[in-house]
Amino acid sequence: MASNASANVIRTGSGSRFIIYLLLIFFCLYYLLPLYVMVVNSLKPLSEIQAGGMMALPSEWTVSPWFSAWSTAQIGVEATGLRPYFINSIMMVVPAVAVSTVLGALNGYVLTKWRFKGDTIVFGLLLFGCFIPFQMVLIPMARMLGLMGLAGTVPGLIFVHLVYGIGFSTLYFRNYYQQFPTELVRAAMIDGAGFFTIFRRIMLPSSGPIAVVCIIWQFTNIWNDFLFGASFSDFDSQPMTVALNNLVQSSTGVKEYNVHFAGAIMAALPTLLVYIIAGRYFVRGLMAGSVKG
Amino acid sequence: MTSADRTRNGNDWLRDALPKIVLSPSFAIVVIFVYGFILFTFVLSFTDSRILPSFGFVGWQNYERLFRVRAWDIAVNNLLIFGSLYIIICCALGLALAILLDQKIRAEGFIRTIYLYPMALSFIVTGTAWKWFLDPGIGLQAVVRGWGWESFTFEWIKDSDMAIYTIVIAAVWQTSGFVMAMFLAGLRGIDNEVLKAAQIDGASNWALYRRIVIPQLRPAFMSAFVVLAHMAIKSYDLVIALTGGGPGTATELPATFMYSYTFTRNQMGIGAASATIMLMSIAAIMIPYIWSELREKK
Amino acid sequence: MGFLDIKNATKSYGPVKVLHETDISVEEGEFLVLVGPSGCGKSTLLNMIAGLEDITSGDIAIKGRSMNGVRPAERNIAMVFQSYALYPNMNVAQNMAFGLEMHGVPKQDRDKAVSDVADLLQIQQLLDRKPGQLSGGQRQRVAMGRALVRDPDVFLFDEPLSNLDAKLRVDMRTEIKKLHQKLGTTIVYVTHDQIEALTLSTRIAVMFGGHVQQLGTPKEIYDSPANIFVAGFMGSPSMNLFPAKIGVTKGQAAAKVELADGKTASLPFPSDSPMSKHNGRDIILGIRPEAITDEDGADRNSNAIHIVNNHVEVTEPAGSDTFVVSYLGGKEVTGRFRADVDVEAGQTFPFAINMEKAVCFDPETENRID
Numbered sequence: 001m002a003s004n005a006s007a008n009v010i011r012t013g014s015g016s017r018f019i020i021y022l023l024l025i026f027f028c029l030y031y032l033l034p035l036y037v038m039v040v041n042s043l044k045p046l047s048e049i050q051a052g053g054m055m056a057l058p059s060e061w062t063v064s065p066w067f068s069a070w071s072t073a074q075i076g077v078e079a080t081g082l083r084p085y086f087i088n089s090i091m092m093v094v095p096a097v098a099v100s101t102v103l104g105a106l107n108g109y110v111l112t113k114w115r116f117k118g119d120t121i122v123f124g125l126l127l128f129g130c131f132i133p134f135q136m137v138l139i140p141m142a143r144m145l146g147l148m149g150l151a152g153t154v155p156g157l158i159f160v161h162l163v164y165g166i167g168f169s170t171l172y173f174r175n176y177y178q179q180f181p182t183e184l185v186r187a188a189m190i191d192g193a194g195f196f197t198i199f200r201r202i203m204l205p206s207s208g209p210i211a212v213v214c215i216i217w218q219f220t221n222i223w224n225d226f227l228f229g230a231s232f233s234d235f236d237s238q239p240m241t242v243a244l245n246n247l248v249q250s251s252t253g254v255k256e257y258n259v260h261f262a263g264a265i266m267a268a269l270p271t272l273l274v275y276i277i278a279g280r281y282f283v284r285g286l287m288a289g290s291v292k293g
Numbered sequence: 294m295t296s297a298d299r300t301r302n303g304n305d306w307l308r309d310a311l312p313k314i315v316l317s318p319s320f321a322i323v324v325i326f327v328y329g330f331i332l333f334t335f336v337l338s339f340t341d342s343r344i345l346p347s348f349g350f351v352g353w354q355n356y357e358r359l360f361r362v363r364a365w366d367i368a369v370n371n372l373l374i375f376g377s378l379y380i381i382i383c384c385a386l387g388l389a390l391a392i393l394l395d396q397k398i399r400a401e402g403f404i405r406t407i408y409l410y411p412m413a414l415s416f417i418v419t420g421t422a423w424k425w426f427l428d429p430g431i432g433l434q435a436v437v438r439g440w441g442w443e444s445f446t447f448e449w450i451k452d453s454d455m456a457i458y459t460i461v462i463a464a465v466w467q468t469s470g471f472v473m474a475m476f477l478a479g480l481r482g483i484d485n486e487v488l489k490a491a492q493i494d495g496a497s498n499w500a501l502y503r504r505i506v507i508p509q510l511r512p513a514f515m516s517a518f519v520v521l522a523h524m525a526i527k528s529y530d531l532v533i534a535l536t537g538g539g540p541g542t543a544t545e546l547p548a549t550f551m552y553s554y555t556f557t558r559n560q561m562g563i564g565a566a567s568a569t570i571m572l573m574s575i576a577a578i579m580i581p582y583i584w585s586e587l588r589e590k591k
Numbered sequence: 592m593g594f595l596d597i598k599n600a601t602k603s604y605g606p607v608k609v610l611h612e613t614d615i616s617v618e619e620g621e622f623l624v625l626v627g628p629s630g631c632g633k634s635t636l637l638n639m640i641a642g643l644e645d646i647t648s649g650d651i652a653i654k655g656r657s658m659n660g661v662r663p664a665e666r667n668i669a670m671v672f673q674s675y676a677l678y679p680n681m682n683v684a685q686n687m688a689f690g691l692e693m694h695g696v697p698k699q700d701r702d703k704a705v706s707d708v709a710d711l712l713q714i715q716q717l718l719d720r721k722p723g724q725l726s727g728g729q730r731q732r733v734a735m736g737r738a739l740v741r742d743p744d745v746f747l748f749d750e751p752l753s754n755l756d757a758k759l760r761v762d763m764r765t766e767i768k769k770l771h772q773k774l775g776t777t778i779v780y781v782t783h784d785q786i787e788a789l790t791l792s793t794r795i796a797v798m799f800g801g802h803v804q805q806l807g808t809p810k811e812i813y814d815s816p817a818n819i820f821v822a823g824f825m826g827s828p829s830m831n832l833f834p835a836k837i838g839v840t841k842g843q844a845a846a847k848v849e850l851a852d853g854k855t856a857s858l859p860f861p862s863d864s865p866m867s868k869h870n871g872r873d874i875i876l877g878i879r880p881e882a883i884t885d886e887d888g889a890d891r892n893s894n895a896i897h898i899v900n901n902h903v904e905v906t907e908p909a910g911s912d913t914f915v916v917s918y919l920g921g922k923e924v925t926g927r928f929r930a931d932v933d934v935e936a937g938q939t940f941p942f943a944i945n946m947e948k949a950v951c952f953d954p955e956t957e958n959r960i961d
Contacts, residue, residue, distance in 0.1 A: 020396055037422060055436045125327075135568040136330065136572045139561060144326075224414070226415065226417050226533065245533065248424070263421075264417075268413075272413055
């Protein structure tokens with residue numbers, strides 16, 4: 001990427017370079033500010049925040065807000081901390097991501113290498129499903145989960161995320177497999193490989209990068225979801241985002257800002273870690289999700 | 294025909310149909326849970342549904358009532374203000390940052406990582422952080438006053454007229470890095486030889502960007518617009534976490550309106566009507582876009 | 592009945608017929624080249640033989656067994672693709688063995704077959720490399736090796752040399768030819784390169800617009816093209832084509848051709864020419880560049896050499912030869928002169944035309960006149 005910067009052609013004087021760096025650093029601070037606020041304030045006693053010291057480093061360092069947020073904070077009616085909800089989120093994310101990725105890979109494979117009349121329409125329908133406002137499906141989905149006996153359960157949430165995750169998984173794999181040489185598939189057909197053998201022996205070994213992209217995207221999306229969590233969960237099946245919101249919005253008692261910040265970091269940590277470890281794939285996923293086709 | 298032949302033909306049929314069989318569960322899911330549900334909600338918007346779906350048809354009554362409700366009016370107005378500012382600021386900031394980052398910057402990768410990390414966060418987390426940062430009691434206002442500027446006032450989040458702009462601030466913070474990445478990818482796709490030619494023609498750096506580079510970023514602008522508009526219309530989590538729609542109803546958006554009318558006010562018919570209008574507005578943006586993308590690639 | 596029989600085969604995509612009724616019978620050990628410009632239907636025909644595309648009507652049979660509805664894997668064919676289509680995740684040996692593995696050949700036999708073919712193609716040292724680590728020429732060899740291992744009835748080649756650079760392409764061409772002579776395999780080979788077609792094949796099918804224009808040996812195709820398309824497509828530089836009129840005096844036919852200066856020259860055909868039947872007929876005369884030479888360069892064995900003084904437009908020295916451009920019948924005509932002939936643009940120079948090699952076409956139907 002960097003080798004093709006316009007700057008290879010466009011030259012800037014050292015004065016303007018100084019300003020450019022200044023601006024870039026300023027915006028680094030802008031983007032880091034909320035993170036700084038969250039981290040710093042999660043490590044100081046409540047009194048320091050109340051005294052107007054939000055921007056200052058803690059004068060007395062403490063990790064007790066973290067313990068409180070994790071295991072004792074009042075969420076809804078019970079003082080369980082965020083731990084059970086963190087576990088709910090994990091139980092929800094892992095199967096939903098796994099199944100939607102596998103289905104997406106198979107769909108992408110069929111839509112590019114076993115094309116049939118009307119396949120573009122099928123793909124278009126799948127694709128549009130990614131972008132609908134989910135308000136449009138909340139009412140019937142609530143009914144449907146009730147009928148299926150999954151209302152207010154983690155499996156119910158898994159199901160919902162799975163259903164609305166297929167579109168993006170298919171999009172990723174379809175666009176990736178479209179670049180995959182069809183001659184390889186034909187060679188394998190002549191060699192005697194069937195539908196699943198070609199998928200397993202020829203396509204899958206080359207699908208590592210896109211699988212990572214897809215898993216990261218689905219993981220981030222489902223972990224960060226709030227609307228479905230708020231609509232389809234009960235107290236004991238709430239995902240992390242909903243629990244965090246309940247913690248922050250609860251109107252009873254003193255507002256423990258430091259606990260809120262610690263909880264917010266906990267909710268952010270899994271996706272943030274994935275971003276730091278595999279940022280390249282995360283960005284690819286974002287781009288592929290927006291620059292489609 | 295011998296039985297062996299028949300088995301063989303059976304196998305052949307299975308093998309020919311296999312790709313479609315593999316695709317069919319996903320297709321069925323989408324047909325039912327996306328399009329079937331859309332139809333269901335659409336039908337509900339013409340019924341007298343209250344707390345539960347019911348099928349007494351009332352014609353356009355829900356839509357008529359919807360447009361008379363003040364809260365919907367506020368929500369739509371808010372969406373227009375929020376949406377246009379969000380798109381314009383994100384694009385301007387994203388483009389500026391992309392151009393700055395495209396100047397052979399040392400540690401470009403590191404800076405990009407910082408600009409983009411908010412995209413990995415949940416809007417609930419973003420909302421929580423900004424909610425307390427903008428809170429006059431403990432946040433920015435209190436801090437600046439603590440530094441000695443006693444008269445400093447920043448109470449937008451508590452001010453019905455200004456609260457919607459705090460949503461813009463937080464949303465821009467979260468998404469502008471992503472828009473930057475889109476523009477950066479666009480910039481990297483521009484042929485350097487064209488730039489060299491323009492330079493030989495005597496174009497200044499300013500003219501180079503204004504006349505040659507930015508016009509070539511049209512596809513990136515298109516993508517950014519579609520993505521941002523679609524996110525703006527669907528905005529829900531951020532409002533809930535940052536302001537809860539308040540003060541009063543000052544920061545209600547169509548998404549929050551739909552939710553509260555359907556599930557807390559038990560006006561399901563009106564909720565369904567508002568959802569239908571949201572879908573229509575997103576479809577107006579997305580369908581032409583998806584259509585052109587799919588056609589181009591054929 | 593041949594080894595590979597294509598009978599009345601057609602292919603349509605909806606209302607568009609991309610391959611019209613085609614009949615080709617290939618004998619065992621033959622090297623058939625399908626040649627034509629892109630979109631002529633040659634690759635479609637190859638894919639139909641492979642079973643990668645359905646046949647719309649007609650029949651394709653290998654060893655007398657109809658292949659309609661038979662899967663590619665069960666046709667006992669092997670194919671070498673333009674991009675080589677080597678499986679990127681498998682090493683060379685695994686690539687070559689994959690087809691055998693899919694057909695349930697035991698590991699021991701697979702290893703033996705792979706090693707035999709690797710010896711034949713001298714690629715033993717590449718066996719445990721991945722395709723990504725190979726050069727273009729090596730990939731080409733591996734792709735052929737993968738086909739050979741299968742020991743198929745018919746080899747199908749889809750433009751296998753078009754991704755190689757010019758020098759390597761010539762080397763590999765020789766290699767393929769040697770291999771065919773050594774193994775005596777039956778090959779159907781698709782290319783758009785007419786030189787490849789002429790050098791490799793035992794027979795050529797020249798295709799255009801979904802029709803086989805001519806099916807014949809390289810010599811037949813080159814010396815007696817069936818129509819103007821084949822005449823223009825095969826051979827480089829291509830055959831000179833220009834209008835002329837037949838005149839017959841005392842049973843001796845001659846082509847009357849307008850020279851660059853507007854005068855008419857009379858070019859007599861050999862005495863046994865069938866053109867004597869066509870007195871007064873307008874024709875398109877086709878003469879290859881090597882049949883238009885300087886006097887000393889003319890073919891001594893021909894007894895129909897005629898000298899015509901004509902104006903020289905351009906000379907193009909090409910090292911071994913000098914191409915001399917002039918006008919006949921109002922068209923540009925290229926002659927191939929010896930390199931050391933002293934000829935310059937603007938001169939009027941004697942051209943030796945070998946009328947034994949002349950071919951006549953009908954201006955309306957564009958077919959050859961006999």
